[in-house]
Amino acid sequence: MNTPRRQALKLACSVAFATLLSSAAFAQEVTLKFHQFLPQQAPIPSLVLDVWAKKVEAESGGRIKIEQYPAMQLGGKPTDLMDQVVDGIADIVWTLPGYTPGRFPQSEVFELPFVAGDAEATSRAYWELAEKYMIDGEFKDIKVLGLWTHGPGLIHSKTPITSVADLAGVKLRAPTRVTNMMATSLGATAVGMPVPAVPEALSKGVIDATIIPWEVTGSIRLSELLGNHTEFPGAPLYTAAFVMAMNKDVYAGLPDDLKAIIDANSGLEFSAMAGRVSQEADGPARQLAVDAGNTIVELTPEQIEEWKVAAQPTIDTWLTEITEKGIDGAALLEEARAAIAKHSATN
Numbered sequence: 001m002n003t004p005r006r007q008a009l010k011l012a013c014s015v016a017f018a019t020l021l022s023s024a025a026f027a028q029e030v031t032l033k034f035h036q037f038l039p040q041q042a043p044i045p046s047l048v049l050d051v052w053a054k055k056v057e058a059e060s061g062g063r064i065k066i067e068q069y070p071a072m073q074l075g076g077k078p079t080d081l082m083d084q085v086v087d088g089i090a091d092i093v094w095t096l097p098g099y100t101p102g103r104f105p106q107s108e109v110f111e112l113p114f115v116a117g118d119a120e121a122t123s124r125a126y127w128e129l130a131e132k133y134m135i136d137g138e139f140k141d142i143k144v145l146g147l148w149t150h151g152p153g154l155i156h157s158k159t160p161i162t163s164v165a166d167l168a169g170v171k172l173r174a175p176t177r178v179t180n181m182m183a184t185s186l187g188a189t190a191v192g193m194p195v196p197a198v199p200e201a202l203s204k205g206v207i208d209a210t211i212i213p214w215e216v217t218g219s220i221r222l223s224e225l226l227g228n229h230t231e232f233p234g235a236p237l238y239t240a241a242f243v244m245a246m247n248k249d250v251y252a253g254l255p256d257d258l259k260a261i262i263d264a265n266s267g268l269e270f271s272a273m274a275g276r277v278s279q280e281a282d283g284p285a286r287q288l289a290v291d292a293g294n295t296i297v298e299l300t301p302e303q304i305e306e307w308k309v310a311a312q313p314t315i316d317t318w319l320t321e322i323t324e325k326g327i328d329g330a331a332l333l334e335e336a337r338a339a340i341a342k343h344s345a346t347n
Contacts, residue, residue, distance in 0.1 A: 029065045030258065032250070035090035037078035037196055040070040042219035043281035048274045049094055049244075052146075052265060059261050066092070071196070078194035085245050086141050094244045097138075098176025099194065104138045105322050107241045109329075109336045110149055111178040112318060113185075113311035114232075116239035117340040121347050123148035123275030125339035126241060127268045133332070142245035145266040150213040151279030152236035153179075154229060156222055157209035161230045162297055164310045173198055173210040175240050182238060182314040183211070186307070199225060211238060214282035214289075223289040230297045235304050237311075242274075 034053060038045050045068075053066040072078065074090055081095035082103070097104035098111060107130070109115065116122045126147045135144050155161050157170065164186055172188035174180045175195065183190035191207050195216055201207045202225045209226070217223055251259065289296060299307070315333070322329035 029063060030060075030254065031065045031067060032091040032246075033067050033069060033074065034092040034094075035069045035072070035074045035081060035084060036094040037072055037081065037194060038070060038216070039219050040068070043215050043285075044094070044274070044278060045070050047277050047281065052244075052270070056261055056265050059265070060258060064258060064261070078196065082142075082243075082245075085247050088247050088249065090247070091250045092145070092244070092246045094242065096176060096194075096240055097243050098178065098241060101177035104134070105325055106134050106138055106327065106332060107147075107243070108176070108178045108318065108322075109332050110241045111176055111238060112315050112333070113182045113238050114235055114308050115333070115337060115340070116149060116152070116236045117344045118347065119149050119151045119239070119275035119279035120272050121275075121343035122239060122340050123271045124268060124343040125336060127271045128339055129332070129336060139243070139245070141248065142243075143248050143251040144243060144245055145262070146242075146244040146271045146274055148242050148271045148275040148278065149239040150215055150242070150275070151239075151282045152232065153211050153213055153238040153240070154231045155209055155211055155237070156217070156226045157228045157230065158226060159208075160228045160295055160297060161209070162299070162303065164306055167209075170209050171207045173201060173207040173212075175211075178314065178318060179211060179238050179240070181317060182311055185313045186310050195220065198222070202226065213239075213278070214285040215278055216285070218285040218288055223285075223292050223294055227292075227294045228297065229286075229289055229294060230299065232304055232307070233298055234301070235308070237307070244274075 034049065036045060036049065040046060050068065053068060056064055057066060074084070076084060078095065079099045081093040082100050084090045085093040097107045110122060110126050126149060130139065130144065130147050161167060167186050167188040170188045171191050172183045173191045173193055174183045180190040180192045193201060195212060198210050198212070199220050212222065246262070251262065254262070319329040319333070
């Protein structure tokens with residue numbers, strides 16, 4: 001008999017079941033594919049990207065799951081990563097804007113020779129200028145999560161490099177358009193390629209030397225392949241600009257509370273941390289070269305001045321090119337230097 005009590009019980013069960021279904025749907029995982037170009041054991045993937053992913057997963061209570069695909073496991077080349085996140089092949093990527101030449105001209109200001117400071121200060125400056133000029137400009141097709149630079153860039157070579165003249169005829173690998181311009185200004189034969197290609201290029205004689213921060217050298221065993229390293233103490237030869245980005249539509253489709261978790265783990269402080277960790281990883285990698293008995297040349301301030309003069313045409317060319325794009329390059333460069341100096345003073 002369908003008594004009022006039974007009807008009430010049925011209604012309560014129906015409400016409970018509907019609530020359960022709703023809760024299950026609410027708790028359902030959002031899976032994000034994170035694609036990048038370095039091996040997982042390299043410092044940035046292991047000490048920055050993995051830490052970020054686990055923090056986001058934990059703070060979401062397991063509602064966000066991040067599948068990591070290091071070393072281009074989703075296919076393509078490192079130079080494809082920006083298009084992959086725009087097109088939705090990957091949900092999140094970590095890459096260099098400079099892998100796609102000419103597409104992100106303002107971010108190149110931080111890659112100009114002898115502009116960068118320490119990585120944390122430069123990364124803070126990078127984020128600040130990006131918020132002002134780039135996020136709604138050249139980065140408008142992506143959701144920017146982090147922007148940072150690595151520690152002081154230096155030269156690793158088969159033969160010792162002390163003066164600019166020592167680079168004559170040297171096939172020098174560089175990562176981006178601006179750093180290839182710099183290699184040419186310094187008298188080398190510039191060879192552009194992403195970092196994963198460096199070991200094979202060295203073994204085949206495609207290159208004789210490379211510019212790369214200490215941090216990455218351990219993961220590609222560079223100290224076993226090259227025995228000479230030229231440092232520019234207090235005046236980094238160059239740095240490379242990085243971006244960690246998310247597909248805009250994927251981000252927009254997240255519930256507001258999950259967007260808030262992504263946002264809380266993105267931005268200025270995350271970028272500064274990533275830059276700091278990158279530079280801190282230089283020390284252990286440098287020690288590998290010391291332990292191997294390699295030659296480390298530390299240039300004096302007087303020697304560095306020669307390199308600054310030789311590299312100036314790169315800055316001049318960049319200023320001309322960016323001005324032709326309708327951007328006040330001189331003002332941007334001055335602002336970048338001032339921001340780096342400001343953050344260097346407060347670190």
